[in-house]
Amino acid sequence: MIQLTNVNKWYGQFQVLTDCSSNVAKGDVVVVCGPSGSGKSTLIKTVNGLEPFQQGQIIVDGISVGDPATNLSALRARIGMVFQNFELFPHMSIRQNLTIGQTKVLGRSQDEANEKGLAYLDRVGLLAHQDKYPGQLSGGQQQRVAIARALAMDPIAMLFDEPTSALDPEMINEVLDVMVGLAQEGMTMMVVTHEMGFAKKVANRIVFMDKGAVVEDCQKEEFFNAPRSERARDFLAKIIH
Amino acid sequence: MIQLTNVNKWYGQFQVLTDCSSNVAKGDVVVVCGPSGSGKSTLIKTVNGLEPFQQGQIIVDGISVGDPATNLSALRARIGMVFQNFELFPHMSIRQNLTIGQTKVLGRSQDEANEKGLAYLDRVGLLAHQDKYPGQLSGGQQQRVAIARALAMDPIAMLFDEPTSALDPEMINEVLDVMVGLAQEGMTMMVVTHEMGFAKKVANRIVFMDKGAVVEDCQKEEFFNAPRSERARDFLAKIIH
Amino acid sequence: ETAPTNSAELTGTLKKIKSSGKITLGVRDASIPFSYLDDKQVHQGYSIDLCMKVVDAVRKQLAMPDLKVVMNPVTSATRVPLMANGTIDLECGSTTNNIERQNQVAFAPTSFISGTRLLAKKSSNIASLTDLKGKSVASTSGTAILKQLTALNTDQHLGMNIMPVKDHAEGFLMVETGRASAFAMDDILLASLAANSKQPNDYVITKEAISVEPYAVMLRKNDPQFKHLVDATFHEMYKSGQIKTIYSKWFTQPIPPKGINLNWPLSENIAAIFANPTDSGDPSTYAEVPQNQLNVLNKKK
């Protein structure tokens, strides 16, 4: 469903992505990991065209992302994305957060959008909070709302960029639980995360990046039991304590 | 060395600390943990008078912190403190950060301060960075400098407030390693942290807080193996994943 | 005179008035009694009455009985640009006619002559410029008086501290509060300031004049048709004696808003210009020019 082929990206002189290739099939849960600054966020953002890239090709559901003729807005509406800092719209109530995309982008009626949004809000266990504002929720609750917001657009795939790294430790699990549920229902997911517990539990593939390049792209078992590269071993040693 | 007796603190109507008592002997390493908002930071800040409290008593090295006659500056100079966000002074080079307290508070000569500061910088493995500015270092490096800065004042005890929670996962260990070293050398430490690995390794006592009260205050083994309170068990379940 | 009714023959201001259906007068807010706002916020004064005569003449010549008159307030800074860009057609204030200004605008026949004099507190015993040696004297910034004072100060080694102020009222306030010993300004304005003050009898105006200032209504330069009409109107007004009525209405009778009488009878000099109208910018045409003013004039040449 998502094919990256030799993607290269530069910020001025600095090369952030070097020949990145990968392939995410329908129903796949791919975890992207690697040291800070290795280009994980950049890579995941190229997939829905939030970051332009200079060379290579990305095909999402048959549509070429890099093609100037592509209607990126329409493409993005079909891919859900969840950010590290939740990025709920602080000036809108939870309900408005859930419906704004549906009404303004998909053109759904307010009622339909409400119904759909609240159904997903219920699914993440926060129906009671629909009239609050994001600032009144805890981090874990906000991130769950963000996931519901993305789901309400009926995406064909979901991208997560370190969804738990801005959370207090006690809140991480409530978000991971929602993500595990999604994965088990067969949602196609690309997840940048340091939570190796999550990766072990639901990922079927791990992409390990370092210095802008994809160093390993393999089955989960292979990565955890016998990482091929020195760098991946190093990274695992640092991160699991 | 640090005795807290029935400390109570209010923010207006809201009681943040309720009858908190504890006792830290010389050489103790006490880990303070508990859910977000339970008052851990507030408690640790009352110890060196950064937060005033309304009732109870805190005695540090024989000096009463709450007594209006106490020279708080002098007391604080003898207790090192490390913050979640490092709080290095961004407009000073690393060397200046290490010497400013020594020269302005302890009245040491610039040379003496330099010597001492650089010795500690070397100890945290960052001697090569003495002329850089905080903004040019990674989070882990900044936190190590912050520890060196506190140590350069020759403190009798060190307070840590979530020293690793603002760090990227790969950098957490480099900071924890420094702290383990300190603990093993016999430094008296009070550490607010969620890193249970660290607690298991070096703490001799755990203080567990909830809603402003000290719920458990016991030996590490007791806490991890058989927490008495429901809340502590709950917390441990959430945090270890 | 035959009034050309065909607008094709009209040029300049008259053509503009004909095509726009209105004439715009530039008026001042507080030039008592020439052009000012009374307490009903109506613009009136000596210069405005004169201008209205011109308006009547325009009405007649253009055969436009319901020609609209617009009053457009101007300040000393805006009067020239507004005349140049066609916003106002006549300036009815208390503008001094001099040769330098004639490079830029034209003037109707002179309608008033004032002299620059000093206003001081009676108690300070100031009778002439020499009494001001080493003292402070205020004058309104941007007026020709400042330049004369400056020149006099250097020529006669008076050592005066010359203080420019924003407007006439402030100049008076300088004397009232003792910041300045005297306020140098056109005598008629000084008289109205003193008359309006809290203690009119505390102040004197010196006899000795520093300069002669002919006032005139201002119009655009290089507009012979309109200039001719304005001149003719003034000549007619002066010859018929109408001017005497208008003059006494403003200068020897109580005037709004407070009913103060300026008591400023027609002087010989002014009577002379009513007899022989002129728009000369040379002060010596109007009166014996004080040596001071001559010095400055000569220096300029």
Next chain:
Amino acid sequence: MFDFDTDVIARSWEYLFLTGMAFTLKLTFIAAAGGIVLGTVLAMMRLSSKKIIALPASLYVNLMRSIPLLLVIFWFYFLVPYIGAWMTGADEPVQVGALSSCVITFILFEAAYFCEIMRGGIQAISRGQVAAGYAMGMTYGQTMRHVVLPQAFRNMLPVLLTQTIVLFQDVSLVYVLSITDFVGAASKVAQRDGRLVEMYLFIAVVYFVMCFGLSRLVGVLQKKVSIVR
């Protein structure tokens, strides 16, 4: 010491407030509203990545900000008739009244200041918010309209209102055009009646009360509209 003549205020309060203050308030509100709208457009232009769009906006803003308002009022008063003639193709300068000239001048001038405020406000919105808008499939316009501007506007409300208070005080400069705003009305009365001190003290008190009241109101309002964090 002066003997204060308070009667002068009683005599003229109708003129001072119904003519003068009414004008001051009218111009303040029109200029603030117009300035904020135009300023927001300028701010978005300045933040554009395209040089051709950003450069003229930043030139305009910097030019406006380096000239004293007094001179700007003066220039616009004389040049607007010609600009009008040029735009409508008339051969005579278009007659623009002092009031409309003021309105145009203040909107154009204040827009430069409001632009910088809004620019700061827009820049302070985290890039993540924009990314979140885009990621949902919103276009640039939709992201600005629904996500960025509402937040920028609310965050900057105190500064915008402080600037409006500055504007309220600056309206007094229209005296150069002999327009009767509050200060103009007061100083006309003051000059006519020779009561400068009384009038200026009165102006000071009125301005202080109004501005101070307004800034208190800003505080209250801010608590109401500010975003819960």
Next chain:
Amino acid sequence: MNYQWNWMIFWEEAPDGGGTYFDTLMSGMWFTLGTAGLAWLIALLIGTCVGVARTAPNKSLAKTATAYVELFRNIPLLVQLFLWYFVVPELLPTAWGDWMKGLPNAPLVTSVLCLGFFTSARVAIQVAAGINALPRGQMMAGTALGLTTWQTYRYVLLPMAFRIITPALTNEVAAIIKNSSVGLTIGLLELTARTRSMSEFSFQTFEAFSAATAIYIAVSAIALLISNLLEKKFVIPGFSAKNAGLAKAGGH
């Protein structure tokens, strides 16, 4: 337009003595810069103290500072200047009042004081905003090291706050230069006053105002340049003040 242009007017002798019109305008410019410069010193000094006081832990001190700010920023500058010049001396004891009136350069002194106090209120707002923009932890870190409150302000908070508010202070410098033109209302012979008298004497209004506009733009450009240089000089490696998001751009 019915207007006789005469750009040579600048080289003609000005009637108020002291050389050509050009010389007059230049002397006006120096008065403008001098007034603005002196007033800026006052504004910076008082503004910093008041700004610090606004953030002080001591409530009554903070309240007093706020009252000061509100008083000076809520009355139009023009009116304040008038009050300083004409009313304050009358309210003071007679001897003091006479002393004020007798000052040799009364318009300059009054303008500098008035402009200084007026601007100090605005500087105080910026300084307080700059200090408040710093993380609360910075104050704590200073205190935790044993620095006194005063030392923490001196060595930790103020150096950072000033870097953050440099752009805002640049605006204030530009504003004080422009605002110094109100001095003309009490007879300060600064640039705008000179321009106006030139236009009055010669009636070459447009030439005079063009020159003034050009001079103001040039002065502003130079001020901006200097401030950019200062900003570069005091830049902190690895730290960007933009992150503080505080280039508040109000004022005139």
